[in-house]
Structures are given as structure tokens and as C-alpha cells.
Amino acid sequence: MKISPITATVRYMRQSKLFGKTRKEKPSDEIAKNAILLEQGGFIYKTMAGVYDYLPLGFRVLERINAIIREEMNAIGGQELFLSALQPRERWEKTGRWEKLKDIMYQFKDNSGHDVGLATTHEEALARIATHSIQSYKDLPLFVYQIQTKFRDEPRAKSGLMRGREFLMKDLYSFHTSKESLNEFYEIAGKAYERIFERCNLTSYKTEAGGGTFTNDITHEYQVLSEAGEDTIFYCEQCGCAQNKEIANIKEGDACSSCKAKIKVGKSIEVGNIFRLGTVFSETFNLLYSDEKGQKHPVWMGSYGIGPGRLLATIVEVFSDEKGIRWPSSVAPFQTHLISIPGNDLMVEKKAEEFYATLNDKNISVLFDDRKEKSPGEKFADADLIGIPLRIVISSKTLKENAIEIKKRDEEKTKNIPYDDIKTIISYVQ
Amino acid sequence: MKISPITATVRYMRQSKLFGKTRKEKPSDEIAKNAILLEQGGFIYKTMAGVYDYLPLGFRVLERINAIIREEMNAIGGQELFLSALQPRERWEKTGRWEKLKDIMYQFKDNSGHDVGLATTHEEALARIATHSIQSYKDLPLFVYQIQTKFRDEPRAKSGLMRGREFLMKDLYSFHTSKESLNEFYEIAGKAYERIFERCNLTSYKTEAGGGTFTNDITHEYQVLSEAGEDTIFYCEQCGCAQNKEIANIKEGDACSSCKAKIKVGKSIEVGNIFRLGTVFSETFNLLYSDEKGQKHPVWMGSYGIGPGRLLATIVEVFSDEKGIRWPSSVAPFQTHLISIPGNDLMVEKKAEEFYATLNDKNISVLFDDRKEKSPGEKFADADLIGIPLRIVISSKTLKENAIEIKKRDEEKTKNIPYDDIKTIISYVQ
Numbered sequence: 137m138k139i140s141p142i143t144a145t146v147r148y149m150r151q152s153k154l155f156g157k158t159r160k161e162k163p164s165d166e167i168a169k170n171a172i173l174l175e176q177g178g179f180i181y182k183t184m185a186g187v188y189d190y191l192p193l194g195f196r197v198l199e200r201i202n203a204i205i206r207e208e209m210n211a212i213g214g215q216e217l218f219l220s221a222l223q224p225r226e227r228w229e230k231t232g233r234w235e236k237l238k239d240i241m242y243q244f245k246d247n248s249g250h251d252v253g254l255a256t257t258h259e260e261a262l263a264r265i266a267t268h269s270i271q272s273y274k275d276l277p278l279f280v281y282q283i284q285t286k287f288r289d290e291p292r293a294k295s296g297l298m299r300g301r302e303f304l305m306k307d308l309y310s311f312h313t314s315k316e317s318l319n320e321f322y323e324i325a326g327k328a329y330e331r332i333f334e335r336c337n338l339t340s341y342k343t344e345a346g347g348g349t350f351t352n353d354i355t356h357e358y359q360v361l362s363e364a365g366e367d368t369i370f371y372c373e374q375c376g377c378a379q380n381k382e383i384a385n386i387k388e389g390d391a392c393s394s395c396k397a398k399i400k401v402g403k404s405i406e407v408g409n410i411f412r413l414g415t416v417f418s419e420t421f422n423l424l425y426s427d428e429k430g431q432k433h434p435v436w437m438g439s440y441g442i443g444p445g446r447l448l449a450t451i452v453e454v455f456s457d458e459k460g461i462r463w464p465s466s467v468a469p470f471q472t473h474l475i476s477i478p479g480n481d482l483m484v485e486k487k488a489e490e491f492y493a494t495l496n497d498k499n500i501s502v503l504f505d506d507r508k509e510k511s512p513g514e515k516f517a518d519a520d521l522i523g524i525p526l527r528i529v530i531s532s533k534t535l536k537e538n539a540i541e542i543k544k545r546d547e548e549k550t551k552n553i554p555y556d557d558i559k560t561i562i563s564y565v566q
Numbered sequence: 567m568k569i570s571p572i573t574a575t576v577r578y579m580r581q582s583k584l585f586g587k588t589r590k591e592k593p594s595d596e597i598a599k600n601a602i603l604l605e606q607g608g609f610i611y612k613t614m615a616g617v618y619d620y621l622p623l624g625f626r627v628l629e630r631i632n633a634i635i636r637e638e639m640n641a642i643g644g645q646e647l648f649l650s651a652l653q654p655r656e657r658w659e660k661t662g663r664w665e666k667l668k669d670i671m672y673q674f675k676d677n678s679g680h681d682v683g684l685a686t687t688h689e690e691a692l693a694r695i696a697t698h699s700i701q702s703y704k705d706l707p708l709f710v711y712q713i714q715t716k717f718r719d720e721p722r723a724k725s726g727l728m729r730g731r732e733f734l735m736k737d738l739y740s741f742h743t744s745k746e747s748l749n750e751f752y753e754i755a756g757k758a759y760e761r762i763f764e765r766c767n768l769t770s771y772k773t774e775a776g777g778g779t780f781t782n783d784i785t786h787e788y789q790v791l792s793e794a795g796e797d798t799i800f801y802c803e804q805c806g807c808a809q810n811k812e813i814a815n816i817k818e819g820d821a822c823s824s825c826k827a828k829i830k831v832g833k834s835i836e837v838g839n840i841f842r843l844g845t846v847f848s849e850t851f852n853l854l855y856s857d858e859k860g861q862k863h864p865v866w867m868g869s870y871g872i873g874p875g876r877l878l879a880t881i882v883e884v885f886s887d888e889k890g891i892r893w894p895s896s897v898a899p900f901q902t903h904l905i906s907i908p909g910n911d912l913m914v915e916k917k918a919e920e921f922y923a924t925l926n927d928k929n930i931s932v933l934f935d936d937r938k939e940k941s942p943g944e945k946f947a948d949a950d951l952i953g954i955p956l957r958i959v960i961s962s963k964t965l966k967e968n969a970i971e972i973k974k975r976d977e978e979k980t981k982n983i984p985y986d987d988i989k990t991i992i993s994y995v996q
Contacts, residue, residue: 183653
């Protein structure tokens with residue numbers, strides 16, 4: 137018996153059969169670049185303001201981002217679980233957040249007359265559940281996480297996948313015997329976050345922030361520079377330090393206190409946040425542990441959030457040009473985009489099919505543009521819009537030289553290589 | 567670059583650090599066996615009636631079931647996507663189901679005063695979305711599916727994971743040019759369903775049923791015999807045919823019309839259902855395709871559902887005894903349960919740690935009961951409750967013979983094998 141991977145990912149797809157078509161015209165009701173490009177590229181569908189569906193291409197990217205997140209969470213000892221969205225009012229009244237969050241939490245009565253809400257976050261749930269798992273100092277520290285759908289009734293929902301009313305969240309919760317243990321893990325979790333953003337090809341800046349309804353302690357945000365951002369930061373490109381404009385004690389042009397380089401200012405997207413919750417939630421839910429002498433103390437908690445959908449949107453905002461998206465290879469829906477330009481040449485069709493089979497054999501994932509009714513120009517425009525890192529073209533012209541044409545999405549120049557030179561393809565996608 | 571598997575599944579876990587503890591006492595507010603055993607075993611946590619959280623052990627089983635489902639859906643050409651739970655009222659009013667489903671659909675107003683609901687199913691959504699993907703007969707047939715959380719405000723929510731108010735659903739939708747194409751795929755999807763149940767070690771019976779709010783056509787259900795079932799079927803063990811009691815034209819003791827064996831009667835759990843929707847949804851949403859002559863016709867649709875959580879519950883109902891669960895190896899949370907009985911013998915601890923490392927090396931997944939404060943009796947009781955297929959015990963007694971003790975969960979007899987005989991372990995877990 138083998139443990140199956142969570143998804144037997146399909147490595148190949150014919151574009152003629154792909155659910156979700158590209159469209160030339162920009163959606164008229166979107167202003168955010170991420171939403172415009174993702175809808176035009178057939179990655180997502182807008183069901184309502186702030187509510188998006190992931191079509192197969194978008195789902196593939198989302199799942200690759202989730203896989204990176206899972207690997208990094210598992211690497212720091214995170215245990216994955218999956219909690220309910222439906223929440224009883226009583227649980228949230230204990231912390232006062234039923235009232236505090238009422239403007240953004242969907243709250244309603246069920247058929248039996250009970251007040252229920254849709255979780256915007258899961259501190260209450262985890263503090264409650266953990267009382268069944270944590271009794272002794274021997275049970276600590278403990279780290280659990282989930283990738284689960286959250287709901288927030290956002291008044292502003294004009295930023296595409298960046299600020300949704302329904303969105304996936306990776307939320308990690310940590311439990312500790314002491315503030316020191318919490319602080320130690322807080323740094324470890326922060327480093328894991330940095331690795332996640334790095335693996336998505338994003339440069340992130342860590343800034344201090346307030347704790348909102350979560351904590352009175354200082355918290356941290358991870359920010360990625362982008363014109364689409366809703367925050368403004370002062371940052372130092374040289375040493376990577378940054379401060380949120382709201383609470384900064386520096387300004388543009390100042391010398392960085394660490395490296396003396398000039399401080400810059402820019403809009404930024406918050407891609408992650410981490411909170412030291414302290415003992416507020418555990419005191420509320422009577423989440424206690426016994427120390428070695430049998431004395432009881434409240435458990436120290438932390439929580440740590442990343443929105444995979446927001447991360448996907450950020451990648452689109454950062455990696456795109458006037459033609460479309462340029463996916464980093466670590467999260468691209470496919471490694472290669474094989475385009476056949478058959479014209480009237482039946483041999484092209486045959487050789488393109490053969491090449492498609494070869495890529496499959498070599499475990500190189502491929503979207504195969506086998507559409508017969510599309511012109512070369514339409515196919516190239518679609519390829520730029522969809523943004524797969526390596527384009528491979530087979531046409532009468534290339535076959536005359538027994539060649540294929542390859543082009544990276546982020547370069548202009550094309551290059552012919554021998555038809556059977558699969559090694560070069562492999563070197564490009566690695 | 568490698569395409570990462572969807573989850574980098576963690577293959578090993580120390581029970582001392584597992585989030586979710588076993589408990590001896592039965593939960594007082596549960597009557598369903600699946601809920602009782604899953605809560606006692608630390609697989610799930612009950613947040614409200616009909617609303618359960620998956621703890622790490624339960625999540626592992628769920629993801630293994632999902633992996634089987636995904637493999638079978640991908641094998642028949644299904645493209646995975648992920649749709650929103652939040653739904654606008656207007657979409658559901660088109661089909662009349664906003665009103666028809668109002669007793670079980672959570673419906674409420676958002677902050678901006680719009681009526682929204684939580685999806686109980688996604689026919690409306692897919693018919694709407696597909697209008698952007700399907701124009702020509704060349705686009706058909708098409709198959710899409712998702713594994714996504716559904717919400718239903720069930721009045722009866724006393725069956726544990728079998729009938730939840732919030733639950734995962736695998737829903738597949740098919741699109742066709744003709745009734746014949748739909749019928750052909752309907753059989754193919756049915757066979758995939760049979761393979762899914764078979765891979766979960768379940769014997770399923772296919773019965774005819776009515777179409778509810780979905781269709782007026784005959785539909786089919788997949789039923790698994792269990793005292794916990796809410797349905798009653800007449801079935802023939804010999805040839806595998808069955809009829810739902812409600813609409814049966816046979817009775818207990820009759821001779822089967824195919825094989826002449828005696829018809830039996832029994833309670834059964836509906837683990838899947840398949841619907842030929844016809845063209846009702848496509849007509850409502852103007853989902854049309856052009857034929858070869860350019861003439862437009864409504865698209866034929868089918869929908870096909872399996873609840874992974876209900877399937878998990880069914881497995882527990884069918885594979886359990888008075889001591890606990892007996893997971894089939896295809897969905898077990900771990901392949902082996904390694905139990906160390908150290909007593910005062912430090913060598914046992916050392917050898918158990920070494921064996922744990924060896925299992926990891928060999929890619930055999932393992933839950934390691936390294937708890938020091940538990941007695942052998944408590945550890946064995948927990949192992950029976952949790953139900954991992956192969957138990958491996960290391961104690962002073964076994965080490966005296968340079969041996970380990972192995973026992974299958976579904977057998978009584980134990981057996982000693984040499985400590986370094988990893989080949990025998992591998993043969994047991996394959």
C-alpha cells in the first residue's frame with residue numbers, strides 16, 4: 137500500500153477541452169488588475185462582488201500555492217486539521233467578538249432559531265477544542281493549521297481576489313507553556329512565512345502593526361510592494377527592513393538605521409500577519425495546563441495567517457505585463473504551453489501530438505493548444521495572457537528544420553531547438 | 567521543477583504530540599456509532615449539532631478518501647475546480663429553488679441588504695458559469711468536479727457525520743450534446759463510483775430513486791448495507807442487484823429475477839447519487855451549443871454526488887467492533903501503530919526510537935505511541951479504538967528474543983517476528 141498524494145494531479149490538458157475560456161474584452165465591472173487578468177485568462181469566475189469561483193486553471197495555481205504552504209507548515213511541526221465555518225453565537229460571545237465583529241461577520245438564525253455565524257477566523261474554536269487536547273506541560277508546545285474557507289462581509293470588495301467576502305485562509309495556531317516558548321516559535325513561524333513568499337518569487341518586508349480584535353501586543357505583517365496595495369510602507373531595499381507608514385518613526389529619504397541606505401516609500405499588499413495572542417483566549421475558554429508541580433496556568437497562544445487567494449492575486453499584480461500574467465514556475469498551472477500551428481500541414485498535427493505524448497512521458501506538465509479554429513496570433517495572445525513560463529511552438533516552418541520553437545514568457549526572443557532535444561526543455565523547466 | 571503533490575503528507579507522528587486525544591467515556595450527546603467512535607478516538611470534535619471539526623487523525627482519513635475520489639474523477643476526464651458557497655438569490659430564483667429549498671438552505675441578508683444563500687449544491691452555478699465555456703459542439707462533452715463544503719440546515723442532525731449541516735461534497739457535473747452522450751457518461755460515472763466504494767472496501771448496491779428538486783428522470787443511488795442506514799433496500803447478495811423499498815416491485819424472499827437467489831431486506835446508507843438532469847438547467851440559464859450547421863440547442867447535463875465525510879462515517883459504521891474502528895488499509899490514517907512498552911527498560915525506548923526511524927526510512931507511515939505515562943493496557947485499548955491496521959509492539963519481553971510483536975487490527979492473534987525483519991512489515995502493509 138502506498139499513501140496516495142492528496143491529489144493525483146493531472147499533468148496534461150488539451151486546451152480544446154479546458155473548462156474556462158480566455159476572453160479578449162476586459163470585464164467591465166472590475167478595476168483590480170488581478171481580477172481583470174484572471175477572469176480574462178479563464179482562471180476565475182465572478183459570482184458576486186468579492187465572491188469568486190476557481191476554474192480549473194485557477195484551481196491548479198491555488199493548489200500549487202497551498203502545496204508550498206503545507207510543506208512549510210509541516211516542516212515546522214504543524215498538524216493539519218479542518219474546522220467548521222458554522223459557529224455557535226455563544227462561543228463568540230465569550231470573547232466579545234460576536235458584537236465586535238458584527239459588521240463583517242455573517243450572522244443569522246438557523247431554522248431552529250439559534251444564532252449562528254460564519255467564522256472569520258478560528259481563535260475561539262481552537263481555544264475551545266484545545267481544552268480536550270492540552271492538560272499537561274508535556275502536551276506543549278503544539279502547532280495546528282488548516283487551509284479553510286473564511287467569510288467576511290467586506291464593505292469594500294473591489295480588489296478582486298485580494299479582499300474577498302469568501303476566501304481561503306491558511307491559519308496556524310500555536311500553544312505554549314510560556315511567553316518565551318511563544319516568542320521562540322513566533323520567530324520560527326515568521327521564517328516559514330518568509331520561505332513561503334520566497335518560493336512564490338515574492339520579496340516580502342516585515343513590518344510592525346497593531347493587533348485589531350486579536351491582541352494588544354505588537355503584531356507583524358508581511359508586505360509585498362505593489363501599486364495595487366492598500367498599505368504604505370517605508371522600506372530599505374538594501375537590508376530589507378520596513379515600517380508601516382501609520383506608525384513609522386522614519387520618513388522617505390532618511391538613512392536606514394541599520395545599513396544607512398536611503399529609505400524609500402511605496403504602496404504594499406499585506407500577504408501575511410502573525411499575532412502573539414498571549415493568554416486572553418485561553419483564559420476565556422479555561423484552556424489550562426498543569427506544570428511539573430501540578431499547578432495550573434493559562435496556555436500561551438499565537439495565530440498566524442496567510443490567504444492563499446490573496447497570495448495568488450499578489451503574484452498576478454507583481455508578475456504581469458500589458459499582455460498578461462507571467463507565472464513564476466513554482467506556482468504556474470503548467471510548466472509548458474505547447475502550441476500547434478497546423479495550417480494545412482497534417483504532419484504538424486501528428487508531430488505536435490507526438491511531442492505532447494513525449495512531454496507526458498517525461499513528466500513535464502503541459503497545456504496543449506490543439507485548437508483548430510484559432511489563428512497563430514490568437515494562440516500566441518492567449519499564451520501571453522495565461523502566462524505559462526515556457527512556450528513551445530510546432531509549425532510547418534519549424535518542422536522544415538526538424539525543430540521546435542521555444543520562448544520564455546518573460547523574454548522576447550524565440551529560439552529553435554532540435555525536435556528531439558527534450559533535454560533542453562527539461563533544463564528550462566527545472 | 568517538480569509539480570508538488572497537493573499535500574506533502576507527513577508520514578509519521580508521535581502520539582505524545584498528537585492534537586486530539588482519545589477518551590474513555592462515550593460522548594453523552596451522540597447516538598450514532600460513527601460520531602461516538604470518531605469523537606472517542608480523537609478524529610473529530612463536535613462544534614454544534616450536525617457540525618463537526620476534523621482533528622489531525624480525522625483529516626488524514628478524509629484526505630485519503632478525497633485522494634481516491636480525485637484519482638477516479640481525473641481518470642474519467644474530470645477537471646477539478648472550486649466554487650463559492652455564497653450564492654446570490656437571483657441565480658436560484660431562476661430555477662425556483664430559492665423557494666423550494668428554503669427549509670434547508672441557509673438564506674440571509676448581507677450588510678448591503680442583498681439576499682444571499684449558502685449553496686446546498688451547484689447545478690445553478692455550473693449552468694451559469696458554463697455559458698462562458700460552452701459555445702460549440704466541439705466544446706463537448708465536458709466534465710468538471712469539486713470537493714467543496716456544502717451547507718444544509720438539516721432538521722435531523724443526529725447521525726454524526728452521516729447527515730451534517732456543514733459537510734464536504736464531491737460534486738461532478740457533465741455537459742453533453744445529446745441524451746445519448748449523457749447516458750453513456752452516466753454509466754461511466756457510475757462505474758467510477760463503484761470503484762471508489764470498492765477501494766474503500768465497501769460493497770455498494772445501485773438502486774433506482776426519484777429526482778427530488780433535481781430532475782423528473784429516474785436517478786440512481788449507491789447504497790451500503792448498515793444498521794445505521796436511513797433507507798431500506800431489497801437486495802440480492804449473489805448478483806448484486808437491489809431495489810429501494812419505497813419503489814420496489816419485489817419483496818423479501820422472492821427469487822431474484824436475474825440469478826434466482828433469494829432476495830434479502832436490509833437497512834442501508836446512501837453513499838452516492840447520480841442524476842440525469844436533462845436540459846432543465848441549461849434552458850433556464852440559456853446554456854446552448856451550436857451544432858455543425860450552426861443551429862443552437864440546449865446542453866444536456868448530469869450531476870453526480872458523493873459526500874466524503876458521509877463515506878468516512880459509513881466506513882466506521884461498517885468496519886468497527888466493540889473495541890473501536892477497523893480502518894481498511896486504503897483509508898487508514900497511518901499504516902502502522904508502533905507501541906513502545908518501556909517499563910523501566912531504557913533499551914526498549916532506544917530500540918523503539920530506532921524502529922520508528924526505520925519505518926520512516928522505508929516510507930511506511932506510522933503513529934508512534936511514545937507516551938510514557940500510559941500503561942500497556944491503556945495503549946492497547948487506544949490502538950483498538952483508533953483502529954490502525956497493523957499494531958507493532960516493542961517491550962522488554964519482545965527484545966529478550968530480539969523480536970517485535972505484530973498484530974492485525976482485525977485479528978486476535980499476535981505474532982513475534984525478528985526485530986530487523988522489516989520485509990515482513992512491508993508485506994503486511996501492502
